[in-house]
Amino acid sequence: MHDRYQRQINYLRISVTDRCNLRCVYCMPAEGIKHIPHSEILTMEEIVTVVKAGVLVGIKKVRLTGGEPLVRGGILDLLRNLRDIPEIDDIALTTNGILLGEMASDLKAAGLKRVNISLDTLKPAKFHRITRYGNLNLVRSGIAAALQNELGPVKINTVAIRGFNDDELVDLARLTLDKPLHVRFIELMPIGTSDAWSKGRFISNQEVRELITRTLGNLEEEKNILGSGPARYSRFPGAPGTIGFISAVSNHFCAACNRLRLTATGQLRPCLFSGREIDLKQALRAGAGTGELAGIFKEAIYAKPDCHDLAVGWQKDDRIMSQIGG
Numbered sequence: 001m002h003d004r005y006q007r008q009i010n011y012l013r014i015s016v017t018d019r020c021n022l023r024c025v026y027c028m029p030a031e032g033i034k035h036i037p038h039s040e041i042l043t044m045e046e047i048v049t050v051v052k053a054g055v056l057v058g059i060k061k062v063r064l065t066g067g068e069p070l071v072r073g074g075i076l077d078l079l080r081n082l083r084d085i086p087e088i089d090d091i092a093l094t095t096n097g098i099l100l101g102e103m104a105s106d107l108k109a110a111g112l113k114r115v116n117i118s119l120d121t122l123k124p125a126k127f128h129r130i131t132r133y134g135n136l137n138l139v140r141s142g143i144a145a146a147l148q149n150e151l152g153p154v155k156i157n158t159v160a161i162r163g164f165n166d167d168e169l170v171d172l173a174r175l176t177l178d179k180p181l182h183v184r185f186i187e188l189m190p191i192g193t194s195d196a197w198s199k200g201r202f203i204s205n206q207e208v209r210e211l212i213t214r215t216l217g218n219l220e221e222e223k224n225i226l227g228s229g230p231a232r233y234s235r236f237p238g239a240p241g242t243i244g245f246i247s248a249v250s251n252h253f254c255a256a257c258n259r260l261r262l263t264a265t266g267q268l269r270p271c272l273f274s275g276r277e278i279d280l281k282q283a284l285r286a287g288a289g290t291g292e293l294a295g296i297f298k299e300a301i302y303a304k305p306d307c308h309d310l311a312v313g314w315q316k317d318d319r320i321m322s323q324i325g326g
Protein backbone atom coordinates (compact mmCIF):
# COMPACT_ATOMS: atom_id res chain seq x y z
CA MET A 1 0.00 0.00 0.00
CA HIS A 2 1.12 3.59 -0.63
CA ASP A 3 1.18 6.27 2.03
CA ARG A 4 0.08 9.90 1.66
CA TYR A 5 3.41 10.77 0.00
CA GLN A 6 3.17 8.04 -2.69
CA ARG A 7 5.75 5.85 -0.96
CA GLN A 8 5.17 2.13 -1.17
CA ILE A 9 5.24 0.56 2.31
CA ASN A 10 6.27 -3.09 2.14
CA TYR A 11 8.83 -3.56 4.97
CA LEU A 12 8.02 -4.32 8.61
CA ARG A 13 10.74 -4.07 11.26
CA ILE A 14 9.74 -6.16 14.24
CA SER A 15 11.28 -5.62 17.65
CA VAL A 16 10.85 -9.06 19.21
CA THR A 17 12.21 -7.97 22.58
CA ASP A 18 13.33 -4.77 24.25
CA ARG A 19 15.98 -6.67 26.24
CA CYS A 20 19.60 -7.03 25.31
CA ASN A 21 22.70 -8.91 26.41
CA LEU A 22 24.83 -5.77 25.77
CA ARG A 23 24.54 -2.12 26.85
CA CYS A 24 26.04 -0.09 24.01
CA VAL A 25 26.70 3.37 25.41
CA TYR A 26 24.90 5.22 22.59
CA CYS A 27 21.87 2.98 22.74
CA MET A 28 21.07 1.95 26.32
CA PRO A 29 21.70 3.22 29.84
CA ALA A 30 24.09 1.12 31.97
CA GLU A 31 21.30 -0.10 34.21
CA GLY A 32 19.27 -1.31 31.23
CA ILE A 33 15.69 -0.30 30.65
CA LYS A 34 12.64 -0.34 32.86
CA HIS A 35 11.33 -3.86 33.25
CA ILE A 36 8.21 -4.50 31.21
CA PRO A 37 6.05 -7.40 32.46
CA HIS A 38 6.21 -10.41 30.17
CA SER A 39 2.46 -10.24 29.65
CA GLU A 40 2.88 -6.86 27.91
CA ILE A 41 5.20 -8.32 25.28
CA LEU A 42 3.64 -9.83 22.16
CA THR A 43 3.87 -13.60 22.02
CA MET A 44 5.42 -15.22 18.97
CA GLU A 45 1.96 -16.41 17.87
CA GLU A 46 0.69 -12.83 18.10
CA ILE A 47 3.61 -11.58 16.02
CA VAL A 48 2.76 -14.11 13.31
CA THR A 49 -0.87 -12.89 13.29
CA VAL A 50 0.34 -9.29 12.98
CA VAL A 51 2.55 -10.19 10.01
CA LYS A 52 -0.38 -11.96 8.34
CA ALA A 53 -2.41 -8.77 8.78
CA GLY A 54 0.49 -6.74 7.37
CA VAL A 55 0.56 -8.95 4.30
CA LEU A 56 -2.98 -7.80 3.53
CA VAL A 57 -1.70 -4.23 3.08
CA GLY A 58 1.38 -5.25 1.10
CA ILE A 59 4.09 -6.16 3.62
CA LYS A 60 6.59 -8.45 1.86
CA LYS A 61 9.77 -8.08 3.91
CA VAL A 62 10.31 -8.51 7.62
CA ARG A 63 13.31 -7.83 9.79
CA LEU A 64 13.60 -9.16 13.33
CA THR A 65 15.42 -6.77 15.61
CA GLY A 66 15.28 -5.58 19.20
CA GLY A 67 16.88 -5.17 21.77
CA GLU A 68 18.76 -8.31 20.87
CA PRO A 69 16.49 -10.66 18.91
CA LEU A 70 18.62 -13.73 19.64
CA VAL A 71 17.95 -13.54 23.39
CA ARG A 72 14.22 -14.00 22.84
CA GLY A 73 13.07 -17.58 23.37
CA GLY A 74 11.03 -19.07 20.53
CA ILE A 75 12.84 -17.17 17.77
CA LEU A 76 13.31 -20.36 15.71
CA ASP A 77 9.58 -21.16 15.85
CA LEU A 78 8.81 -17.60 14.84
CA LEU A 79 11.09 -17.94 11.80
CA ARG A 80 9.49 -21.25 10.80
CA ASN A 81 6.06 -19.65 10.94
CA LEU A 82 7.14 -16.58 8.98
CA ARG A 83 8.74 -18.79 6.34
CA ASP A 84 5.35 -20.42 5.81
CA ILE A 85 3.69 -17.13 4.83
CA PRO A 86 4.03 -17.23 1.03
CA GLU A 87 3.78 -13.46 0.48
CA ILE A 88 6.85 -12.80 2.66
CA ASP A 89 9.87 -12.91 0.33
CA ASP A 90 12.63 -11.66 2.66
CA ILE A 91 13.25 -12.56 6.31
CA ALA A 92 16.25 -10.82 7.83
CA LEU A 93 17.63 -10.22 11.31
CA THR A 94 19.74 -7.50 12.94
CA THR A 95 21.94 -8.75 15.77
CA ASN A 96 24.90 -7.80 17.91
CA GLY A 97 26.37 -11.16 16.89
CA ILE A 98 27.13 -12.44 20.41
CA LEU A 99 24.94 -15.54 20.09
CA LEU A 100 25.22 -15.93 16.33
CA GLY A 101 28.12 -18.39 16.33
CA GLU A 102 26.08 -20.96 18.22
CA MET A 103 22.76 -20.20 16.50
CA ALA A 104 23.56 -19.50 12.84
CA SER A 105 22.95 -22.98 11.46
CA ASP A 106 19.63 -23.36 13.37
CA LEU A 107 18.55 -19.91 12.20
CA LYS A 108 19.31 -20.82 8.60
CA ALA A 109 17.42 -24.11 8.90
CA ALA A 110 14.41 -22.29 10.40
CA GLY A 111 14.12 -19.99 7.39
CA LEU A 112 16.27 -16.93 8.09
CA LYS A 113 17.64 -15.54 4.81
CA ARG A 114 20.24 -13.05 5.98
CA VAL A 115 21.78 -11.17 8.91
CA ASN A 116 23.10 -7.72 9.64
CA ILE A 117 25.66 -7.68 12.46
CA SER A 118 26.62 -4.64 14.50
CA LEU A 119 30.33 -4.04 15.04
CA ASP A 120 31.85 -0.69 15.96
CA THR A 121 35.46 -1.67 16.67
CA LEU A 122 37.98 -4.42 15.94
CA LYS A 123 39.76 -3.99 19.29
CA PRO A 124 38.63 -6.29 22.13
CA ALA A 125 39.13 -3.82 24.99
CA LYS A 126 37.33 -1.03 23.12
CA PHE A 127 34.52 -3.41 22.23
CA HIS A 128 34.12 -4.30 25.87
CA ARG A 129 34.06 -0.59 26.72
CA ILE A 130 31.44 0.49 24.19
CA THR A 131 29.14 -2.47 24.84
CA ARG A 132 29.85 -2.43 28.60
CA TYR A 133 29.96 -6.28 28.55
CA GLY A 134 30.84 -7.70 25.18
CA ASN A 135 33.40 -10.25 24.08
CA LEU A 136 34.60 -9.38 20.59
CA ASN A 137 35.69 -12.96 19.86
CA LEU A 138 32.06 -14.08 20.02
CA VAL A 139 31.07 -11.51 17.40
CA ARG A 140 33.94 -12.58 15.17
CA SER A 141 32.74 -16.20 15.47
CA GLY A 142 29.22 -14.97 14.69
CA ILE A 143 30.39 -13.26 11.50
CA ALA A 144 32.28 -16.39 10.43
CA ALA A 145 29.21 -18.53 11.12
CA ALA A 146 26.98 -16.19 9.12
CA LEU A 147 29.29 -16.50 6.11
CA GLN A 148 29.63 -20.25 6.54
CA ASN A 149 25.86 -20.75 6.74
CA GLU A 150 25.20 -18.48 3.76
CA LEU A 151 23.13 -15.96 5.68
CA GLY A 152 24.12 -13.37 3.12
CA PRO A 153 24.63 -10.77 1.99
CA VAL A 154 26.25 -10.48 5.42
CA LYS A 155 26.23 -6.83 6.41
CA ILE A 156 28.22 -5.20 9.20
CA ASN A 157 26.67 -2.14 10.86
CA THR A 158 29.27 0.31 12.16
CA VAL A 159 28.21 3.52 13.85
CA ALA A 160 30.97 6.07 13.13
CA ILE A 161 31.86 7.80 16.39
CA ARG A 162 34.38 10.62 16.73
CA GLY A 163 37.03 9.99 19.34
CA PHE A 164 36.04 6.36 19.56
CA ASN A 165 36.45 4.54 16.24
CA ASP A 166 37.50 7.24 13.75
CA ASP A 167 41.01 5.75 13.89
CA GLU A 168 39.62 2.34 12.86
CA LEU A 169 37.25 3.18 10.03
CA VAL A 170 39.89 2.34 7.41
CA ASP A 171 40.53 -1.06 9.05
CA LEU A 172 36.80 -1.76 9.18
CA ALA A 173 36.52 -0.82 5.48
CA ARG A 174 39.42 -3.20 4.75
CA LEU A 175 37.19 -6.12 5.85
CA THR A 176 35.47 -5.82 2.45
CA LEU A 177 38.73 -6.46 0.58
CA ASP A 178 39.08 -10.17 1.26
CA LYS A 179 35.63 -11.39 2.33
CA PRO A 180 32.10 -10.85 0.97
CA LEU A 181 31.23 -8.57 3.87
CA HIS A 182 29.22 -5.40 3.38
CA VAL A 183 30.42 -2.82 5.89
CA ARG A 184 27.88 -0.04 6.40
CA PHE A 185 28.82 3.19 8.14
CA ILE A 186 25.89 4.63 10.06
CA GLU A 187 25.70 8.23 11.20
CA LEU A 188 25.22 8.54 14.94
CA MET A 189 21.61 9.55 15.45
CA PRO A 190 20.52 11.95 18.17
CA ILE A 191 17.95 9.72 19.81
CA GLY A 192 17.58 8.00 23.15
CA THR A 193 19.03 8.60 26.58
CA SER A 194 22.72 8.71 25.80
CA ASP A 195 23.00 12.31 24.66
CA ALA A 196 25.60 13.17 27.30
CA TRP A 197 27.89 10.50 25.87
CA SER A 198 27.18 11.24 22.23
CA LYS A 199 27.50 15.06 22.02
CA GLY A 200 30.23 16.14 19.62
CA ARG A 201 30.86 12.61 18.39
CA PHE A 202 28.91 12.81 15.13
CA ILE A 203 30.87 12.10 11.93
CA SER A 204 29.12 12.58 8.60
CA ASN A 205 29.21 9.80 6.01
CA GLN A 206 30.92 12.26 3.65
CA GLU A 207 33.82 12.55 6.10
CA VAL A 208 33.97 8.76 6.47
CA ARG A 209 34.09 8.37 2.69
CA GLU A 210 36.95 10.88 2.42
CA LEU A 211 38.83 9.18 5.23
CA ILE A 212 38.67 5.68 3.79
CA THR A 213 39.24 6.60 0.15
CA ARG A 214 42.33 8.64 1.09
CA THR A 215 43.99 5.40 2.20
CA LEU A 216 42.25 2.68 0.19
CA GLY A 217 41.57 4.43 -3.14
CA ASN A 218 38.43 5.32 -5.03
CA LEU A 219 35.07 3.61 -4.62
CA GLU A 220 32.77 2.56 -7.44
CA GLU A 221 29.02 2.72 -7.07
CA GLU A 222 27.32 -0.67 -6.58
CA LYS A 223 23.60 -1.06 -7.15
CA ASN A 224 23.03 -4.77 -6.76
CA ILE A 225 23.15 -5.47 -3.04
CA LEU A 226 20.06 -7.20 -1.73
CA GLY A 227 18.30 -5.12 0.89
CA SER A 228 15.32 -2.98 1.75
CA GLY A 229 17.04 -0.37 3.88
CA PRO A 230 18.44 3.08 3.29
CA ALA A 231 22.11 2.20 2.64
CA ARG A 232 23.86 3.35 -0.55
CA TYR A 233 26.65 0.98 -1.62
CA SER A 234 30.06 1.30 -3.25
CA ARG A 235 32.92 -1.10 -3.81
CA PHE A 236 36.69 -0.91 -3.99
CA PRO A 237 37.48 -2.23 -7.48
CA GLY A 238 37.70 -6.03 -7.41
CA ALA A 239 36.71 -6.34 -3.73
CA PRO A 240 34.31 -9.17 -2.79
CA GLY A 241 32.52 -6.97 -0.26
CA THR A 242 31.10 -3.46 -0.39
CA ILE A 243 30.97 -0.28 1.65
CA GLY A 244 27.51 1.05 2.54
CA PHE A 245 26.59 4.49 3.79
CA ILE A 246 23.54 5.12 5.97
CA SER A 247 23.32 8.92 6.09
CA ALA A 248 20.46 9.09 8.55
CA VAL A 249 21.26 12.63 9.66
CA SER A 250 23.22 14.45 6.93
CA ASN A 251 21.19 13.29 3.95
CA HIS A 252 18.05 11.64 5.14
CA PHE A 253 16.39 9.12 2.91
CA CYS A 254 12.82 9.70 3.99
CA ALA A 255 11.58 10.28 0.43
CA ALA A 256 12.25 6.59 -0.20
CA CYS A 257 10.92 5.36 3.15
CA ASN A 258 9.25 1.97 2.80
CA ARG A 259 8.72 0.80 6.39
CA LEU A 260 6.71 0.50 9.55
CA ARG A 261 7.92 -0.68 12.94
CA LEU A 262 6.27 -3.00 15.40
CA THR A 263 7.44 -2.56 19.00
CA ALA A 264 7.80 -5.52 21.35
CA THR A 265 4.71 -4.30 23.20
CA GLY A 266 2.54 -4.36 20.09
CA GLN A 267 2.52 -0.75 18.94
CA LEU A 268 2.85 0.16 15.28
CA ARG A 269 5.26 3.03 14.87
CA PRO A 270 4.93 4.99 11.63
CA CYS A 271 8.40 6.60 11.87
CA LEU A 272 11.61 5.88 13.77
CA PHE A 273 11.82 9.50 14.87
CA SER A 274 8.25 10.33 15.65
CA GLY A 275 6.92 9.32 19.06
CA ARG A 276 3.52 8.57 17.60
CA GLU A 277 2.43 4.94 17.97
CA ILE A 278 -0.76 3.13 17.08
CA ASP A 279 -1.95 0.40 19.37
CA LEU A 280 -2.39 -2.94 17.72
CA LYS A 281 -2.16 -5.15 20.79
CA GLN A 282 -5.45 -4.11 22.31
CA ALA A 283 -7.40 -5.09 19.20
CA LEU A 284 -5.32 -8.24 18.82
CA ARG A 285 -6.05 -9.34 22.39
CA ALA A 286 -9.70 -8.44 22.03
CA GLY A 287 -9.88 -11.07 19.31
CA ALA A 288 -9.60 -8.96 16.14
CA GLY A 289 -8.96 -10.99 12.99
CA THR A 290 -6.34 -10.18 10.37
CA GLY A 291 -8.82 -8.10 8.34
CA GLU A 292 -9.52 -5.79 11.26
CA LEU A 293 -5.82 -5.61 12.14
CA ALA A 294 -5.06 -4.72 8.53
CA GLY A 295 -7.27 -1.66 9.09
CA ILE A 296 -4.95 -0.60 11.92
CA PHE A 297 -1.96 -1.07 9.58
CA LYS A 298 -3.64 1.28 7.11
CA GLU A 299 -4.06 3.85 9.86
CA ALA A 300 -0.34 3.60 10.69
CA ILE A 301 0.66 3.89 7.03
CA TYR A 302 -1.57 6.92 6.69
CA ALA A 303 0.09 8.45 9.76
CA LYS A 304 3.62 8.30 8.32
CA PRO A 305 5.25 11.75 8.27
CA ASP A 306 7.00 12.91 5.10
CA CYS A 307 10.37 13.17 6.84
CA HIS A 308 12.19 13.66 10.13
CA ASP A 309 13.85 16.76 11.46
CA LEU A 310 16.98 15.37 13.05
CA ALA A 311 19.03 18.38 12.05
CA VAL A 312 17.34 20.35 14.82
CA GLY A 313 19.07 18.17 17.41
CA TRP A 314 18.29 15.68 20.13
CA GLN A 315 14.95 13.94 19.86
CA LYS A 316 12.99 13.59 23.04
CA ASP A 317 11.26 10.26 22.99
CA ASP A 318 9.85 7.97 25.64
CA ARG A 319 11.57 5.08 23.95
CA ILE A 320 15.25 4.49 23.30
CA MET A 321 16.73 2.87 20.21
CA SER A 322 16.76 -0.64 21.68
CA GLN A 323 13.02 -0.36 22.31
CA ILE A 324 12.22 0.78 18.77
CA GLY A 325 14.49 -1.68 17.01
CA GLY A 326 16.77 0.82 15.27
Ligand SMILES: Nc1nc2c(ncn2[C@@H]2O[C@H](COP(=O)(O)OP(=O)(O)OP(=O)(O)O)[C@@H](O)[C@H]2O)c(=O)[nH]1
Binds near residue numbers: 094116155
Ligand atom coordinates in the same frame (compact mmCIF):
# COMPACT_ATOMS: atom_id res chain seq x y z
N1 LIG B 1 16.74 7.23 10.02
C1 LIG B 1 16.43 5.95 9.80
N2 LIG B 1 17.35 5.03 10.06
C2 LIG B 1 17.02 3.75 9.81
C3 LIG B 1 15.80 3.38 9.28
N3 LIG B 1 15.78 2.04 9.11
C4 LIG B 1 16.95 1.58 9.55
N4 LIG B 1 17.72 2.62 9.97
C5 LIG B 1 19.04 2.53 10.55
O1 LIG B 1 19.89 1.84 9.69
C6 LIG B 1 20.75 1.02 10.44
C7 LIG B 1 20.80 -0.37 9.84
O2 LIG B 1 19.53 -1.00 9.94
P1 LIG B 1 19.35 -2.55 9.80
O3 LIG B 1 18.55 -3.05 10.96
O4 LIG B 1 20.65 -3.20 9.60
O5 LIG B 1 18.41 -2.75 8.55
P2 LIG B 1 18.35 -2.20 7.04
O6 LIG B 1 19.55 -1.38 6.74
O7 LIG B 1 17.01 -1.62 6.84
O8 LIG B 1 18.40 -3.56 6.25
P3 LIG B 1 18.69 -4.00 4.73
O9 LIG B 1 17.41 -4.62 4.27
O10 LIG B 1 19.76 -5.01 4.85
O11 LIG B 1 19.08 -2.84 3.90
C8 LIG B 1 20.26 1.03 11.89
O12 LIG B 1 21.10 1.83 12.67
C9 LIG B 1 18.93 1.64 11.80
O13 LIG B 1 18.63 2.38 12.94
C10 LIG B 1 14.86 4.42 9.04
O14 LIG B 1 13.74 4.21 8.63
N5 LIG B 1 15.22 5.69 9.30
Ligand SMILES: C[S@@+](CC[C@H](N)C(=O)[O-])C[C@H]1O[C@@H](n2cnc3c(N)ncnc32)[C@H](O)[C@@H]1O
Binds near residue numbers: 026066094095157159
Ligand atom coordinates in the same frame (compact mmCIF):
# COMPACT_ATOMS: atom_id res chain seq x y z
C1 LIG C 1 19.04 -0.98 18.22
S1 LIG C 1 20.06 -2.22 17.50
C2 LIG C 1 19.03 -3.66 17.61
C3 LIG C 1 19.60 -4.93 17.05
C4 LIG C 1 20.82 -5.53 17.71
N1 LIG C 1 20.81 -5.49 19.12
C5 LIG C 1 22.08 -4.89 17.17
O1 LIG C 1 22.77 -4.21 17.92
O2 LIG C 1 22.34 -5.07 15.98
C6 LIG C 1 19.99 -1.88 15.74
C7 LIG C 1 21.04 -0.94 15.20
O3 LIG C 1 20.80 0.36 15.71
C8 LIG C 1 22.06 1.01 15.82
N2 LIG C 1 21.93 2.15 16.72
C9 LIG C 1 21.53 2.14 18.02
N3 LIG C 1 21.53 3.39 18.53
C10 LIG C 1 21.96 4.21 17.52
C11 LIG C 1 22.18 5.62 17.40
N4 LIG C 1 21.97 6.46 18.41
N5 LIG C 1 22.61 6.10 16.21
C12 LIG C 1 22.83 5.26 15.15
N6 LIG C 1 22.61 3.93 15.21
C13 LIG C 1 22.21 3.42 16.37
C14 LIG C 1 22.96 -0.10 16.35
O4 LIG C 1 24.32 0.16 16.14
C15 LIG C 1 22.48 -1.30 15.56
O5 LIG C 1 23.22 -1.45 14.37
Ligand code: SF4
Binds near residue numbers: 020022118
Ligand atom coordinates in the same frame (compact mmCIF):
# COMPACT_ATOMS: atom_id res chain seq x y z
S1 SF4 D 1 22.79 -1.45 19.79
FE1 SF4 D 1 21.86 -3.49 19.87
S2 SF4 D 1 23.39 -4.63 21.08
FE2 SF4 D 1 23.80 -2.52 21.51
S3 SF4 D 1 22.59 -2.06 23.36
FE3 SF4 D 1 21.38 -1.47 21.55
S4 SF4 D 1 20.09 -3.22 21.23
FE4 SF4 D 1 21.80 -3.92 22.48
Ligand code: SF4
Binds near residue numbers: 252253307
Ligand atom coordinates in the same frame (compact mmCIF):
# COMPACT_ATOMS: atom_id res chain seq x y z
S1 SF4 E 1 13.10 8.82 9.67
FE1 SF4 E 1 10.96 8.20 9.51
S2 SF4 E 1 10.27 8.86 7.49
FE2 SF4 E 1 12.51 8.99 7.51
S3 SF4 E 1 13.19 7.01 6.62
FE3 SF4 E 1 13.15 6.73 8.86
S4 SF4 E 1 11.12 5.95 9.35
FE4 SF4 E 1 11.04 6.76 7.27
